[in-house]
Amino acid sequence: MVRIKERYLLVNILYPSEIGVKPGVPDVVVINQPTTDKLTPQALLRGIRAEVGDTFGDFGSGALEGGGLQVKYLSNATSTFILRITRAQYRMLWTALTFMDHVPVRDGKPCTFRVVHVSGTIRKVEEAAIRHARNLMFAVKDQAGEKDKAALEAMFSQAKRMRQAAAVMPTPLNVEDDSGDEDMVDISDD
Amino acid sequence: MLYDLNIAWLPSTTQSELTQTLKFSASLGYNAVALNHLIENVPPQPKNPLPASPPRRRSRNPPKPRPEATATTTKAKMRNKNKARRRTIPRSLPSPPLYDIVAVRPTTEKEFSHACQEVRIEVASLISLDLTQRFPFHFRPKPCMAAVSRGLRFEVCYGQTLRAGASSDPRTRATWIGNLMELVRATRGRGIVISSEARRVTELRGPADVVNLLAVWGLAADKGMEGLGVNARGVVVNEGINRRGYRGVVDIVQVAARDDEEGDKMEGVETAGEAQKGKAAAAGGNGKKRKGGANEGRGSGNGNAPPADGTMSKRQAKKLKKLAMEESGATTPEENKS
Numbered sequence: 001m002v003r004i005k006e007r008y009l010l011v012n013i014l015y016p017s018e019i020g021v022k023p024g025v026p027d028v029v030v031i032n033q034p035t036t037d038k039l040t041p042q043a044l045l046r047g048i049r050a051e052v053g054d055t056f057g058d059f060g061s062g063a064l065e066g067g068g069l070q071v072k073y074l075s076n077a078t079s080t081f082i083l084r085i086t087r088a089q090y091r092m093l094w095t096a097l098t099f100m101d102h103v104p105v106r107d108g109k110p111c112t113f114r115v116v117h118v119s120g121t122i123r124k125v126e127e128a129a130i131r132h133a134r135n136l137m138f139a140v141k142d143q144a145g146e147k148d149k150a151a152l153e154a155m156f157s158q159a160k161r162m163r164q165a166a167a168v169m170p171t172p173l174n175v176e177d178d179s180g181d182e183d184m185v186d187i188s189d190d
Numbered sequence: 191m192l193y194d195l196n197i198a199w200l201p202s203t204t205q206s207e208l209t210q211t212l213k214f215s216a217s218l219g220y221n222a223v224a225l226n227h228l229i230e231n232v233p234p235q236p237k238n239p240l241p242a243s244p245p246r247r248r249s250r251n252p253p254k255p256r257p258e259a260t261a262t263t264t265k266a267k268m269r270n271k272n273k274a275r276r277r278t279i280p281r282s283l284p285s286p287p288l289y290d291i292v293a294v295r296p297t298t299e300k301e302f303s304h305a306c307q308e309v310r311i312e313v314a315s316l317i318s319l320d321l322t323q324r325f326p327f328h329f330r331p332k333p334c335m336a337a338v339s340r341g342l343r344f345e346v347c348y349g350q351t352l353r354a355g356a357s358s359d360p361r362t363r364a365t366w367i368g369n370l371m372e373l374v375r376a377t378r379g380r381g382i383v384i385s386s387e388a389r390r391v392t393e394l395r396g397p398a399d400v401v402n403l404l405a406v407w408g409l410a411a412d413k414g415m416e417g418l419g420v421n422a423r424g425v426v427v428n429e430g431i432n433r434r435g436y437r438g439v440v441d442i443v444q445v446a447a448r449d450d451e452e453g454d455k456m457e458g459v460e461t462a463g464e465a466q467k468g469k470a471a472a473a474g475g476n477g478k479k480r481k482g483g484a485n486e487g488r489g490s491g492n493g494n495a496p497p498a499d500g501t502m503s504k505r506q507a508k509k510l511k512k513l514a515m516e517e518s519g520a521t522t523p524e525e526n527k528s
Contacts, residue, residue: 016214016391020206027213055363095406098399099352101392114218114396 007090008125010117013079017110026143035079038105041071047104051096063089082125192397193422195224196385211391218396291429293318299327306337312432315425318345321369322362329376338381343421347387348400371408379413383421
């Protein structure tokens, strides 16, 4: 039995040019901030096709048309999306993503597309997405925790009391990633 | 360990921009970066204008893979536009080294072949090519491979092509791709170091993205990973030894431990030696093993010697050995039993 072999790309949109603009917000949160709602799957596809056309010309555009490019999942809250393409063309698509430097909407912010995971089945991509989101949450909590510690250290000079307080205090930061996690679970149930 | 040996630094780069770039680079997963400074027409007394980074670590204790502990090394790249290139590339480095890594950037064929075949590895360890420039010659395998086998590495900067998309000249990217393919063909993908040459933070890409980008243009993915990891590390370590060690050969790796620790260590050695001795006796033993066994026999073979004595003089050892020989009839069977 011959079947069409495919590749699923899990991509994150990162916003590195805003690091350090807002003090007090951890860098991880700034880099992985939510994307504008103007970015729809259609807009994304248009942007990718334009970039592939730019880089690879008609040959690339044709290959992408034949490759069945699809946006399987797009979450603006977590700036994550999953693309599907046939296996022969996925490197071309990936290159186009690497060359893109702003959100493909009108007056899009400068951003970077980072391919987090490539796999042959959508199940594995979903697992990777959930894992990635969870790791991000931990990273944010770590960074926020460090800030709490520093603030407390400034308040209380005694280190012992500070450590106890840090252990008791919950981290105050809520991250948008929670919603994204649930979304991903929903899709995998479908 | 992932390295990015080229983050472009210009005199106009502000501290906040630099911080942004370094932070993003760390969050993408790069463990060590080098700030890069381009010098055209090297002056007789060059100065290092690069900002000194507070968490600066030498390559001897490589940075832990924690994002905030990104090691920053400084790097100079010397481009020589003069024809008298031998004068512009200094024969030796200034005695307190200004830069951690030095690269050369040839622009003409003469300079290129000189860089490949004659520039000493102590002077520069990287040949950094501006691939957006049209070279009036082909990269031939012979000089390229000569450079690689001498220990030099070719640096390929993907930031140049990312920047080229926005620039006015549409041929720039094509030139970059063409040059890269030719370089990969000439070296067969060996001895290539991949770095970003990012002037702005948006020109940085994740390691996997970069490897894929070069894989499309002909550099195999495993070679690409080498270019980000092993090859770049080799450059950093070699340059470190060149700067730090004696004539680039002898270097201090570790300072001897304190006395109490040393005692413990010697005990460990002894027990290991005994085990080895037993093995050697069982297997008949080759020369090396027997030698080790003999050494141990001197130290711990007889019952008289204190077992954990690491600081026994030769004379004392001989004395004890003699004693042991005298009592050998009594001791050796016991030893064999044990």
